[in-house]
Amino acid sequence: MKLLVTQNYETLSQITADIILMKWSENRRVNLALTAGASPKRVYEILGERLNQVGFDQSLAHFYNFDEITLKNQELGLTMQALIDELYQPLGIKKENIEILTAKNYQEYDKKIAQDAGLDLVLMGIGEDGHFCGNMPQFTSFEYGVYRVPLEPEGELYRLIESATPHTPGDEMVTFGPQTIMSAKELVLIATGEKKAEIIKQALSGPIIEDVPASILRLHPNLTVILDEAAASQLK
Amino acid sequence: MKLLVTQNYETLSQITADIILMKWSENRRVNLALTAGASPKRVYEILGERLNQVGFDQSLAHFYNFDEITLKNQELGLTMQALIDELYQPLGIKKENIEILTAKNYQEYDKKIAQDAGLDLVLMGIGEDGHFCGNMPQFTSFEYGVYRVPLEPEGELYRLIESATPHTPGDEMVTFGPQTIMSAKELVLIATGEKKAEIIKQALSGPIIEDVPASILRLHPNLTVILDEAAASQLK
Amino acid sequence: MKLLVTQNYETLSQITADIILMKWSENRRVNLALTAGASPKRVYEILGERLNQVGFDQSLAHFYNFDEITLKNQELGLTMQALIDELYQPLGIKKENIEILTAKNYQEYDKKIAQDAGLDLVLMGIGEDGHFCGNMPQFTSFEYGVYRVPLEPEGELYRLIESATPHTPGDEMVTFGPQTIMSAKELVLIATGEKKAEIIKQALSGPIIEDVPASILRLHPNLTVILDEAAASQLK
Amino acid sequence: MKLLVTQNYETLSQITADIILMKWSENRRVNLALTAGASPKRVYEILGERLNQVGFDQSLAHFYNFDEITLKNQELGLTMQALIDELYQPLGIKKENIEILTAKNYQEYDKKIAQDAGLDLVLMGIGEDGHFCGNMPQFTSFEYGVYRVPLEPEGELYRLIESATPHTPGDEMVTFGPQTIMSAKELVLIATGEKKAEIIKQALSGPIIEDVPASILRLHPNLTVILDEAAASQLK
Numbered sequence: 001m002k003l004l005v006t007q008n009y010e011t012l013s014q015i016t017a018d019i020i021l022m023k024w025s026e027n028r029r030v031n032l033a034l035t036a037g038a039s040p041k042r043v044y045e046i047l048g049e050r051l052n053q054v055g056f057d058q059s060l061a062h063f064y065n066f067d068e069i070t071l072k073n074q075e076l077g078l079t080m081q082a083l084i085d086e087l088y089q090p091l092g093i094k095k096e097n098i099e100i101l102t103a104k105n106y107q108e109y110d111k112k113i114a115q116d117a118g119l120d121l122v123l124m125g126i127g128e129d130g131h132f133c134g135n136m137p138q139f140t141s142f143e144y145g146v147y148r149v150p151l152e153p154e155g156e157l158y159r160l161i162e163s164a165t166p167h168t169p170g171d172e173m174v175t176f177g178p179q180t181i182m183s184a185k186e187l188v189l190i191a192t193g194e195k196k197a198e199i200i201k202q203a204l205s206g207p208i209i210e211d212v213p214a215s216i217l218r219l220h221p222n223l224t225v226i227l228d229e230a231a232a233s234q235l236k
Numbered sequence: 237m238k239l240l241v242t243q244n245y246e247t248l249s250q251i252t253a254d255i256i257l258m259k260w261s262e263n264r265r266v267n268l269a270l271t272a273g274a275s276p277k278r279v280y281e282i283l284g285e286r287l288n289q290v291g292f293d294q295s296l297a298h299f300y301n302f303d304e305i306t307l308k309n310q311e312l313g314l315t316m317q318a319l320i321d322e323l324y325q326p327l328g329i330k331k332e333n334i335e336i337l338t339a340k341n342y343q344e345y346d347k348k349i350a351q352d353a354g355l356d357l358v359l360m361g362i363g364e365d366g367h368f369c370g371n372m373p374q375f376t377s378f379e380y381g382v383y384r385v386p387l388e389p390e391g392e393l394y395r396l397i398e399s400a401t402p403h404t405p406g407d408e409m410v411t412f413g414p415q416t417i418m419s420a421k422e423l424v425l426i427a428t429g430e431k432k433a434e435i436i437k438q439a440l441s442g443p444i445i446e447d448v449p450a451s452i453l454r455l456h457p458n459l460t461v462i463l464d465e466a467a468a469s470q471l472k
Numbered sequence: 473m474k475l476l477v478t479q480n481y482e483t484l485s486q487i488t489a490d491i492i493l494m495k496w497s498e499n500r501r502v503n504l505a506l507t508a509g510a511s512p513k514r515v516y517e518i519l520g521e522r523l524n525q526v527g528f529d530q531s532l533a534h535f536y537n538f539d540e541i542t543l544k545n546q547e548l549g550l551t552m553q554a555l556i557d558e559l560y561q562p563l564g565i566k567k568e569n570i571e572i573l574t575a576k577n578y579q580e581y582d583k584k585i586a587q588d589a590g591l592d593l594v595l596m597g598i599g600e601d602g603h604f605c606g607n608m609p610q611f612t613s614f615e616y617g618v619y620r621v622p623l624e625p626e627g628e629l630y631r632l633i634e635s636a637t638p639h640t641p642g643d644e645m646v647t648f649g650p651q652t653i654m655s656a657k658e659l660v661l662i663a664t665g666e667k668k669a670e671i672i673k674q675a676l677s678g679p680i681i682e683d684v685p686a687s688i689l690r691l692h693p694n695l696t697v698i699l700d701e702a703a704a705s706q707l708k
Numbered sequence: 709m710k711l712l713v714t715q716n717y718e719t720l721s722q723i724t725a726d727i728i729l730m731k732w733s734e735n736r737r738v739n740l741a742l743t744a745g746a747s748p749k750r751v752y753e754i755l756g757e758r759l760n761q762v763g764f765d766q767s768l769a770h771f772y773n774f775d776e777i778t779l780k781n782q783e784l785g786l787t788m789q790a791l792i793d794e795l796y797q798p799l800g801i802k803k804e805n806i807e808i809l810t811a812k813n814y815q816e817y818d819k820k821i822a823q824d825a826g827l828d829l830v831l832m833g834i835g836e837d838g839h840f841c842g843n844m845p846q847f848t849s850f851e852y853g854v855y856r857v858p859l860e861p862e863g864e865l866y867r868l869i870e871s872a873t874p875h876t877p878g879d880e881m882v883t884f885g886p887q888t889i890m891s892a893k894e895l896v897l898i899a900t901g902e903k904k905a906e907i908i909k910q911a912l913s914g915p916i917i918e919d920v921p922a923s924i925l926r927l928h929p930n931l932t933v934i935l936d937e938a939a940a941s942q943l944k
Contacts, residue, residue: 015762022727028350029353029354116264208614208650216691418929
């Protein structure tokens with residue numbers, strides 16, 4: 001594990017944007033799975049500026065959503081809607097470069113990734129409960145590839161999703177499991193703010209256990225963890 | 237450059253077969269460009285035995301012909317005919333895993349390779365004139381990507397081809413150029429027999445010049461050269 | 473995980489020997505941690521033949537013992553004695569290329585490996601109890617780097633060691649932990665014979681848990697598992 | 709070749725600084741050869757800021773000067789003096805992490821690099837005459853490893869050096885040759901300003917010839933070229 005502790009969110013975002021840029025600009029197909037959400041907001045703004053400032057062939061990168069949550073009466077799920085709003089649309093990523101994981105194709109998706117030559121880079125955040133991608137405590141197991149979690153209206157997960165969208169949650173969530181993520185060539189995990197300090201301590205220096213799903217990531221030989229000082233404040 | 241000098245052709249062939257096997261069995265798509273011809277004959281026999289003896293998912297490798305010579309009134313060119321006979325058919329490689337370079341598509345082929353995520357391994361021989369793939373002295377230039385050489389019935393190249401096939405040579409040859417080959421992740425060059433000793437000396441220890449096209453290969457950071465003792469006999 | 477199931481031990485050994493040979497012959501320093509024991513016996517015989525048959529600069533590889541068990545009144549521990557007998561001495565590996573993990577230096581060893589530029593290749597076997605290196609069920613934890621296990625004369629581990637050597641076991645065992653091994657660039661796990669079939673099934677297709685230490689290895693992005701058919705017989 | 713054309717020198721410098729930072733922060737020994745001179749001035753300023761802002765173990769990188777020009781009555785040569793002033797001193801790089809190429813040890817230096825596990829990253833500029841490192845037209849040859857060029861007081865090279873230092877030039881220059889540089893795992897070439905536009909056109913789109921030494925670099929499979937718009941202005 002490579003650990004970078006930055007003084008602030010801006011520096012974290014600049015470095016992370018450049019890591020993505022360096023992969024994107026490889027002169028061959030690269031497969032990128034980049035997270036939606038609050039943590040990378042500034043990363044993608046800087047990445048957008050870079051794309052305006054830096055000329056290269058942008059057509060060789062393919063983009064993968066690493067999880068999806070179905071929504072009632074919606075063609076697209078929660079993750080894909082967010083990625084389009086936050087990443088694909090603002091950065092001008094074309095339809096033919098977007099690979100879509102859904103509740104329909106998830107059983108074939110590990111095979112598809114292998115046929116696409118594997119994932120080159122995965123950018124992830126971490127939840128306060130230790131989840132990465134859709135790997136929630138109690139629901140994930142380290143040996144899982146791409147898998148499905150049913151959503152039950154009484155469950156905590158359902159309520160969490162409900163609070164994050166104006167739409168009604170659907171019946172299921174699908175996600176790249178630990179096995180899928182650990183097969184990627186390079187992983188980047190970012191976390192910012194004091195709210196993440198406790199779980200970062202657990203994930204990076206506590207036991208590697210399924211109750212803290214992100215703890216497994218530090219066994220990947222090419223993991224980079226980038227934290228601001230607040231998120232790192234409980235590390236020794 | 238990594239140089240292995242083996243006592244005999246059998247050892248050379250075993251090692252080379254295992255190099256190919258290790259790539260082929262990656263659990264993701266790999267792109268292999270393997271030479272036809274006399275030098276790898278035993279390599280492919282051993283590889284065929286390995287495929288019978290070793291179980292793995294063979295469907296993830298794609299095979300590229302790195303050159304092609306058109307033939308009059310023949311659907312397939314000289315290289316593809318040889319590859320089918322010597323490699324694809326005996327090893328049971330399926331049509332959907334065979335990528336075909338032709339005189340029709342060569343101008344788009346560097347782009348295609350990039351879109352396919354690049355070449356993972358190229359296995360080449362060397363000609364007594366120093367050629368590799370279809371890069372002949374007088375016809376190649378180090379900066380060429382995939383390119384075309386017209387065949388002229390009075391030319392030496394034409395006569396060379398004529399002697400190698402019962403068919404009538406066509407109008408052109410296409411080949412991965414030095415730039416295309418040097419972009420691959422890993423290169424393997426094999427040579428056997430005393431007849432190759434002089435050109436091996438020139439290619440591996442003489443000046444790096446277009447008159448000895450294969451001399452450029454030793455600037456690749458992941459080149460393995462495997463020689464039997466006869467082919468290595470003029471190296472100091 | 474790349475899985476190769478070979479018809480027999482001889483093929484397994486040839487392939488494994490060539491994997492080691494290809495690393496050893498890199499034209500730069502490489503760091504290899506190769507297991508002692510019964511499983512690789514034929515591997516090292518073939519590797520010895522290769523070294524006689526294949527000329528290359530052998531001086532650039534450094535060899536690491538990934539565990540050590542102290543013995544009373546012996547300068548060298550059990551692992552180093554075995555490695556000298558089975559690998560270093562027969563293959564003519566020189567003193568200056570042998571890096572030694574001991575009960576004295578283990579606390580500095582993760583740092584040392586990093587300063588040496590990391591491990592390029594680790595070759596391991598698997599115990600019937602699921603151990604790899606010295607990572608025994610009940611004694612290991614996935615987050616451990618190089619660590620120490622005290623040997624207690626009443627313990628099962630002590631008795632196991634006692635049965636494997638004419639010497640009296642010492643006070644401790646040290647071993648590369650899961651974190652150390654998972655940081656290596658490439659892992660190879662070999663297993664042969666029906667006696668390993670049950671644990672191979674558990675390690676490769678069961679849950680990833682500390683009670684089956686080797687189960688963690690399949691989360692490494694560059695793991696190759698090579699089994700003979702007997703060892704693979706309980707995989708689906 | 710990966711080509712990035714940036715709108716301005718600041719963006720070029722930020723990206724280049726982050727490329728170096730990402731290597732430097734690997735959690736294992738890395739070997740970096742970074743150029744002195746005007747082009748990377750802002751790169752190193754930004755890198756210095758990053759080192760203040762970003763916490764990581766800085767002790768694992770080793771720094772190599774890729775050329776040296778001896779000076780009369782000076783312990784250190786021209787390059788090392790510049791590197792100390794521009795890079796090593798301002799960035800707080802410790803003596804034990806600085807590897808020194810001199811006119812005394814150059815004949816052993818390719819061997820030393822191999823024993824050190826190879827170069828991970830080389831950052832270079834380009835001269836208006838097409839030189840990279842100390843590879844000048846008329847003086848270099850593509851097959852050279854680390855080599856020596858005698859300085860003759862009547863020569864152009866001597867006068868060039870004289871104009872760049874208050875000291876008297878010594879008898880010789882030593883430099884990593886094309887073979888040494890092409891063996892590195894990753895290359896980065898930067899160029900800025902209109903004065904470099906003509907040579908960039910020649911080096912990146914003209915013939916690959918020893919009269920334009922830097923033209924050879926584009927045959928490296930992991931070369932990144934970063935230009936500002938002025939330097940790229942003559943590319944089509």
